[in-house]
Amino acid sequence: MVSTVERETGRGAAGQEPPGGPAPHRRRKLPAPYLLIAPALILLAVVLLWPIVQMVWYSLTDFTTRNLLPNQPGPAWNGFAHYRELLGDTEFWTILRNTVVVCAVMVGTTMVLGTLVGLLLHRLPTWFSGFVSVGMMLAWATPALSASLVFRWLFLPERGLVNVVLDRLPDRLVGDGWLEYNWFLEPLPLFTILITVIVWQSFPFVAVSVLAGLKSIPGELYEAAKMDGATAWKSFWSVTFPMLRPLFALLLILQIIWDLRVFTQLYILANSFQNKDVFLLSYYIYQQGFSATPADYGMGSAIAVVMTVLILAVTAYYLRIMIRQGETR
Amino acid sequence: MTATRPARRRSTARRLRSLPLYLAGLAVFLFSVFPVYWMVATAFKPVGEIFTRDQTLLPQAPTLEHFDRVVNGELIPGVNFWQFLANSLVVTVGAVAMGAVLSLLAAVAVARFRFRLRTAFVILLMVIQMVPMEAMIISIFINFRHLSEATGTQLLGNLSGLLVVYTAVSLPITVLMLRGFVEAVPKELEEAAAIDGAGSWTVFWRILMPLVAPGLVAASIFAFITAWNEFIVALTFLGRSTDSYTLPLTLSYYFGRFGTEWGPIMAASTLLTLPVMAFFLFVQRRMVSGLTMGAVKG
Numbered sequence: 372m373v374s375t376v377e378r379e380t381g382r383g384a385a386g387q388e389p390p391g392g393p394a395p396h397r398r399r400k401l402p403a404p405y406l407l408i409a410p411a412l413i414l415l416a417v418v419l420l421w422p423i424v425q426m427v428w429y430s431l432t433d434f435t436t437r438n439l440l441p442n443q444p445g446p447a448w449n450g451f452a453h454y455r456e457l458l459g460d461t462e463f464w465t466i467l468r469n470t471v472v473v474c475a476v477m478v479g480t481t482m483v484l485g486t487l488v489g490l491l492l493h494r495l496p497t498w499f500s501g502f503v504s505v506g507m508m509l510a511w512a513t514p515a516l517s518a519s520l521v522f523r524w525l526f527l528p529e530r531g532l533v534n535v536v537l538d539r540l541p542d543r544l545v546g547d548g549w550l551e552y553n554w555f556l557e558p559l560p561l562f563t564i565l566i567t568v569i570v571w572q573s574f575p576f577v578a579v580s581v582l583a584g585l586k587s588i589p590g591e592l593y594e595a596a597k598m599d600g601a602t603a604w605k606s607f608w609s610v611t612f613p614m615l616r617p618l619f620a621l622l623l624i625l626q627i628i629w630d631l632r633v634f635t636q637l638y639i640l641a642n643s644f645q646n647k648d649v650f651l652l653s654y655y656i657y658q659q660g661f662s663a664t665p666a667d668y669g670m671g672s673a674i675a676v677v678m679t680v681l682i683l684a685v686t687a688y689y690l691r692i693m694i695r696q697g698e699t700r
Numbered sequence: 701m702t703a704t705r706p707a708r709r710r711s712t713a714r715r716l717r718s719l720p721l722y723l724a725g726l727a728v729f730l731f732s733v734f735p736v737y738w739m740v741a742t743a744f745k746p747v748g749e750i751f752t753r754d755q756t757l758l759p760q761a762p763t764l765e766h767f768d769r770v771v772n773g774e775l776i777p778g779v780n781f782w783q784f785l786a787n788s789l790v791v792t793v794g795a796v797a798m799g800a801v802l803s804l805l806a807a808v809a810v811a812r813f814r815f816r817l818r819t820a821f822v823i824l825l826m827v828i829q830m831v832p833m834e835a836m837i838i839s840i841f842i843n844f845r846h847l848s849e850a851t852g853t854q855l856l857g858n859l860s861g862l863l864v865v866y867t868a869v870s871l872p873i874t875v876l877m878l879r880g881f882v883e884a885v886p887k888e889l890e891e892a893a894a895i896d897g898a899g900s901w902t903v904f905w906r907i908l909m910p911l912v913a914p915g916l917v918a919a920s921i922f923a924f925i926t927a928w929n930e931f932i933v934a935l936t937f938l939g940r941s942t943d944s945y946t947l948p949l950t951l952s953y954y955f956g957r958f959g960t961e962w963g964p965i966m967a968a969s970t971l972l973t974l975p976v977m978a979f980f981l982f983v984q985r986r987m988v989s990g991l992t993m994g995a996v997k998g
Binding site for chain 1: 718721722724725726728729730731732733735736738739742750751752753754755801802803805806808809810812813815817818819821822823824826827828830831832833834835836837838839840841842843845847864865867868869871872875925928929931932936948951952955956959962965966969970972973976977979980981
C-alpha cells in the first residue's frame with residue numbers, strides 16, 4: 372500500500388509520461404536480481420546468520436577457552452546441561468526477572484513520556500516546537516558511551532551535581548546523607564539511573580514519531596469529537612490512539628528490542644563485573660564469554676539463546692505488522 | 701482605547717492560557733539539553749572547579765586544558781588522540797562506503813525485480829535487523845577466530861574484522877530504507893531512457909542514481925552513526941591492541957584507568973559526540989521515517 376503511494380507521488384513529481392503513451396513492455400538486459408543481492412546476502416550469511424546457528428550449537432556443548440588452545444580437542448556435546456543448570460540457578464532467574472522488569476519500566480516510561488511530549492509539541496506553535504525538537508535531538512544524538520559517562524558524573528558521590536543539589540535541599544524534604552550517597556552499588560538506585568539514561572535518549576524518537584503521526588490525522592475528526600463533548604483524554608482514546616495504532620505498535624516493538632539489549636550504559640554505570648546483583652542478560656552473556664575465568668562460551672551461548680528467543684518472539688509480532696502493511700511485498 | 705484593544709486583550713488572554721504549555725515545552729527542552737550542557741561545561745572547567753562540592757552551573761574560569769590534554773597528550777600510553785580518531789574514521793567511513801555499494805545493489809534488486817526469493821530476502825533482513833549484537837557477541841567472536849585461522853589473516857586485534865562486522869550490521873536497515881527510494885523512481889523514466897538507447901549502466905548512473913542519492917546519503921549517515929558509536933564488538937575484537945582502538949573504546953579504557961579525571965573524560969566525550977550531532981541535525985527527518993517505515997504514512 373505504502374509503496375504504491377510513493378510510486379504515485381514519484382510519478383507526479385517527475386511529471387513526465389513517456390512520449391506516445393505508456394512505454395511498450397521491453398525487458399531491459401539487467402543482471403539477474405540474484406547477482407544483485409548476492410554480495411549482501413553472502414556477507415550477512417557469513418557475519419550474522421552463521422553465528423546464530425553456531426550460538427545454538429555452542430549452547431549444547433561444553434565449550435570454554437580451553438578448546439581454543441592449540442592441540443586441544445573441539446568442544447564436546449553435553450546435551451541440555453547448560454539449560455538444566457540455568458533452570459535451577461536462582462541467580463539466572465533474578466537476572467532474567469530484572470531484565471524483563473527494567474526493560475518494561477524503560478519502555479513504559481519512554482512510550483508515555485514520548486507520547487505526551489508529542490501531543491505537547493503538536494499543540495505548540497511551530498517555532499517553539501522546533502526549538503524544543505532541536506533540544507531533544509541533542510539528547511537523541513549523544514552516543515551511549517558519552518551519555519553514560521555524563522550520568523555517572525552527575526550522580527557521583529561527593530561531587531556529582533545531583534548529590535550536591537540533593538544535599539543542599541532541606542533535609543525534611545529529601546532526607547540527609549545525600550552527598551556521600553553511592554548510586555552505583557545496589558540494584559535499585561543503579562537501575563534507576565540506567566532507566567533515566569535510556570529514557571533520556573529514547574523519548575525524543577517516540578515524541579518526534581508521534582508528532583509526525585498526529586500531523587497526518589485530519590482535524591475534522593477532533594472537531595467532531597469536540598462537538599460530541601469529548602474531553603482531551605477521551606478524544607485521545609477515541610481518535611488519536613485508534614488512528615495511530617500501527618505506529619504505536621511499531622514504536623513499542625522497537626523500544627522493547629532496543630531496551631532488552633542495553634549493554635554499553637550498564638558497562639559504564641556498573642563499571643565492573645563484580646556485582647552480579649546488577650547484571651542484565653546482555654551483561655551476563657558478555658561476562659560469561661569474556662570476563663569469567665575460564666571464559667565459558669557454552670553457558671554464555673545458552674543465555675544468549677534465551678535472550679534471542681525473547682527477541683524473536685517480539686520480532687514475530689513486528690513481522691506480522693510489516694506483512695499487514697505490505698512492506699514485505 | 702483604540703478599536704484594536706479588545707482583540708489584543710483576547711490574544712493576551714489566549715497566550716496566558718497556553719502559558720502552561722510553553723512551560724512544559726521549556727521543561728522538556730531543559731531536561732533534554734541539560735546533561736549535554738553539563739558535559740560541555742565540565743569539559744571547560746579548570747580542575748579546581750571540578751574537584752569540589754561547590755559545583756557551579758557556569759565555568760568560572762573557562763579553560764581549554766582538558767581538550768589540550770585529550771588532543772595533544774596520550775590518552776593511552778604510547779598512542780595519541782589522532783591515531784584513535786584515524787582508527788574510528790577508517791572503520792566508519794570504510795564500512796559506510798562498502799555498505800552503500802552492497803545495499804544499493806540489493807535495494808535495486810528488491811525494488812525493481814520480482815523473483816522467487818524476494819519476500820524471503822526482505823523477511824530475512826527484517827529479522828536480522830532485530831537480533832542484537834549483544835546476544836551474538838560470543839559466537840561472532842569465535843566465528844572470526846575461525847575465519848582468521850581458515851584464511852590465514854588476522855581479523856581480530858586490528859580494524860579489519862570490525863570493518864566487516866560494521867558493514868554487515870547496518871546492511872538490513874539501509875537496504876530497507878533505500879528500497880523505498882528506488883521504488884519512488886518512476887519506472888517509465890528508466891524505460892524512456894532505455895528506448896532512447898541508454899544501456900542499463902547509463903540508466904543506473906544518469907536516471908536512478910541522482911534520484912536515489914538523497915536516500916543514499918540518509919542511509920549512509922545512519923550507518924555512520926551506528927558504526928561510530930559501536931562499542932561491544934570493538935571491545936571484544938580489539939582486546940589489548942590499543943593501537944587499533946576506536947574512540948568509544950579509548951574513552952572507556954581511559955575511564956577505567958583514570959576514573960576520577962572528569963575534565964578530560966568530559967572533553968573526550970564532547971569530541972566523540974560532536975560529529976554525531978552534526979549529522980543528526982542534518983538527517984533527522986529521514987531517520988524517523990526510515991525507522992518507522994511507512995507506519996506514519998499509513
